[in-house]
Amino acid sequence: MDHEALAMEMRGLREQVTGVTDTAVAAADGLLIAADTAEDIDPEGLAAIAAAGLGLARRTAEATGRGTLHQTVAQGSHGCAAVYAVGESALMVVLGDEGVDMDRLHEETRPALTRIGSILSAPETVPAVSAVTGAGPEAV
Secondary structure, three states: OOHHHHHHHHHHHHHHOOOEEEEEEEEOOOOEEEEEOOOOOOHHHHHHHHHHHHHHHHHHHHHOOOOOOOEEEEEEOOEEEEEEEEOOOEEEEEEEOOOOOHHHHHHHHHHHHHHHHHHHHOOOOOOOOOOOOOOOHHHO
16 A cells, blocks of 8 residues: 555645644544544544444445445534545544535545545555575575
């Protein structure tokens, strides 16, 4: 996985959408993949809570015939937490302050999710093994 490309996508949302304060990408089971969060945010805990919330929202959408879940948003008195599905196997959580423009966030997030999905699903590149002249197979 291209960790730098993933970090660029997360930073890009903060730069493009006023009010975005923190972002994280996690596997659907809550295992943290990458985070761009403030020191007072526990990224592993955030990933786990976001995965649980997304799972409940997916079940709710299924149980009520609402189709495939795209996102869920929790709004509090000091901002919001938006959790977006990245395919079936991952999620991105975005935290925003009171001034975050939710329409702009959703607009900017859609193409970012596509790119993040591509980054996460890209095959790992294995460095080529160079042969050593005169060495047996055990030397490689």
